[in-house]
Amino acid sequence: xxxxxxxxxxxxxxxxxxxxxxxxxxxxxxxxxxxxxxxxxxxxxxxxxxxxxxxxxxxxxxxxxxxxxxxxxxxxxxxxxxxxxxxxxxxxxxxxxxxxxxxxxxxxxxxxxxxxxxxxxxxxxxxxxxxxxxxxxxxxxxxxxxxxxxxxxxxxxxxxxxxxxxxxxxxxxxxxxxxxxxxxxxxxxxxxxxxxxxxxxxxxxxxxxxxxxxxxxxxxxxxxxxxxxxxxxxxxxxxxxx
Amino acid sequence: xxxxxxxxxxxxxxxxxxxxxxxxxxxxxxxxxxxxxxxxxxxxxxxxxxxxxxxxxxxxxxxxxxxxxxxxxxxxxxxxxxxxxxxxxxxxxxxxxxxxxxxxxxxxxxxxxxxxxxxxxxxxxxxxxxxxxxxxxxxxxxxxxxxxxxxxxxxxxxxxxxxxxxxxxxxxxxxxxxxxxxxxxxxxxxxxxxxxxxxxxxxxxxxxxxxxxxxxxxxxxxxxxxxxxxxxxxxxxxxxxx
Numbered sequence: 001x002x003x004x005x006x007x008x009x010x011x012x013x014x015x016x017x018x019x020x021x022x023x024x025x026x027x028x029x030x031x032x033x034x035x036x037x038x039x040x041x042x043x044x045x046x047x048x049x050x051x052x053x054x055x056x057x058x059x060x061x062x063x064x065x066x067x068x069x070x071x072x073x074x075x076x077x078x079x080x081x082x083x084x085x086x087x088x089x090x091x092x093x094x095x096x097x098x099x100x101x102x103x104x105x106x107x108x109x110x111x112x113x114x115x116x117x118x119x120x121x122x123x124x125x126x127x128x129x130x131x132x133x134x135x136x137x138x139x140x141x142x143x144x145x146x147x148x149x150x151x152x153x154x155x156x157x158x159x160x161x162x163x164x165x166x167x168x169x170x171x172x173x174x175x176x177x178x179x180x181x182x183x184x185x186x187x188x189x190x191x192x193x194x195x196x197x198x199x200x201x202x203x204x205x206x207x208x209x210x211x212x213x214x215x216x217x218x219x220x221x222x223x224x225x226x227x228x229x230x231x232x233x234x235x236x237x238x239x240x241x242x
Numbered sequence: 243x244x245x246x247x248x249x250x251x252x253x254x255x256x257x258x259x260x261x262x263x264x265x266x267x268x269x270x271x272x273x274x275x276x277x278x279x280x281x282x283x284x285x286x287x288x289x290x291x292x293x294x295x296x297x298x299x300x301x302x303x304x305x306x307x308x309x310x311x312x313x314x315x316x317x318x319x320x321x322x323x324x325x326x327x328x329x330x331x332x333x334x335x336x337x338x339x340x341x342x343x344x345x346x347x348x349x350x351x352x353x354x355x356x357x358x359x360x361x362x363x364x365x366x367x368x369x370x371x372x373x374x375x376x377x378x379x380x381x382x383x384x385x386x387x388x389x390x391x392x393x394x395x396x397x398x399x400x401x402x403x404x405x406x407x408x409x410x411x412x413x414x415x416x417x418x419x420x421x422x423x424x425x426x427x428x429x430x431x432x433x434x435x436x437x438x439x440x441x442x443x444x445x446x447x448x449x450x451x452x453x454x455x456x457x458x459x460x461x462x463x464x465x466x467x468x469x470x471x472x473x474x475x476x477x478x479x480x481x482x483x484x
Contacts, residue, residue: 074419127382127386129382135417135419136394136396136417136418136419137417137418137419137420139394140369140371140393140394140418143393144369144393149391151382151385151386151395152378152381152382152394152395153393153394153395154378157417158400158417175377175378175379175399175400176378176379176382177316177377177378177379178379
């Protein structure tokens with residue numbers, strides 16, 4: 001894919017968010033621990049966090065396959081949390097309001113340290129947008145919390161399709177009035193980049209080797225010939241010559 | 243409508259853009275004059291600009307009524323321009339590329355002087371989004387050009403309905419996961435605010451008495467009992483106590 005890659009032909013950078021921009025795991029572990037302390041319930045909050053994220057892909061499956069009408073990620077997160085309440089033994093011990101607040105922990109995720117200065121530099125030349133499975137209000141709240149500045153919040157909810165369904169990528173390019181090769185997909189996940197590349201997007205793999213914790217086994221290295229391979233948004237800017 | 247208005251109950255400010263945020267008329271007159279000089283065609287560019295804007299509401303009518311599938315504003319602007327080329331006698335004398343560029347003059351509109359500092363102040367407390375009939379790429383380019391920072395670019399294209407169709411307002415509130423009374427519609431136009439208020443939005447009328455030029459007759463004063471009446475984004479911030 002990286003033959004004849006010309007940074008000047010790219011007009012917009014489209015960002016995966018969970019894992020690529022923000023450290024969801026560290027943030028959710030901290031939020032879950034505080035939730036436990038506040039509500040007087042104990043659990044292995046690291047396992048709880050990993051299982052919550054483990055339900056992420058399966059929860060979108062019924063929507064992707066069309067078996068279920070469009071349902072935003074906040075609602076899927078909340079449904080998964082109900083299951084975890086049973087599994088971890090605190091169902092009925094916590095108020096609906098506290099469960100709502102814990103669901104909104106996904107609106108309060110910390111960015112990786114290179115992200116804010118990296119985006120500031122990248123936006124001098126490129127249009128920067130989200131291409132995330134997060135819903136708009138989640139991304140708006142998260143971006144205000146983390147200090148992220150986007151030119152537009154796009155992705156699953158505005159296109160009503162979850163990645164890796166093609167329309168999530170193509171509809172985002174269409175909102176920007178760009179052709180896929182004018183868009184550079186930035187992600188820490190091989191499958192996201194391979195899907196984007198198959199539709200003509202340019203691709204940048206940004207390694208996030210601790211996204212899934214200290215023993216991460218997946219996405220440590222690029223699995224295809226992406227246009228750019230790097231490990232921070234600052235170095236991404238350097239490689240693009242910004 | 244302004245009984246019991248509490249600024250603390252508002253979470254998001256939803257902005258009309260053309261006329262409220264940017265001086266489309268002054269900007270398009272300048273762009274059209276430069277276009278004429280570049281292409282060696284003469285016309286009354288003030289009349290040309292007023293007639294182009296005059297075709298704005300009629301051009302959306304077929305989409306609003308459902309007679310025509312969703313068509314974004316860039317395409318409507320371009321169709322209106324074709325008609326004006328005939329009317330002003332320069333059809334066939336100008337390249338398609340130059341007509342494309344003139345259509346994109348709507349992506350390069352200057353903000354009123356109070357807008358950039360006013361938005362900076364308002365965003366300390368409120369989520370700021372567009373609720374405009376402009377398409378996403380137009381608003382993204384315009385915002386980069388004018389230095390406007392939004393939390394999200396919403397309105398007609400993401401909801402696929404042109405104001406004043408209810409769904410343009412309600413769909414925008416839904417993207418934000420807010421109820422209408424948590425949204426304050428900010429506009430220089432009575433009809434936009436009356437439509438928003440009828441759906442439960444809070445309303446701020448910001449007078450822009452020269453939007454339509456020195457002899458403007460409409461929208462000089464509020465035509466209903468809006469929650470806030472003012473004449474700049476700075477004073478809007480003051481009235482909201484930001």
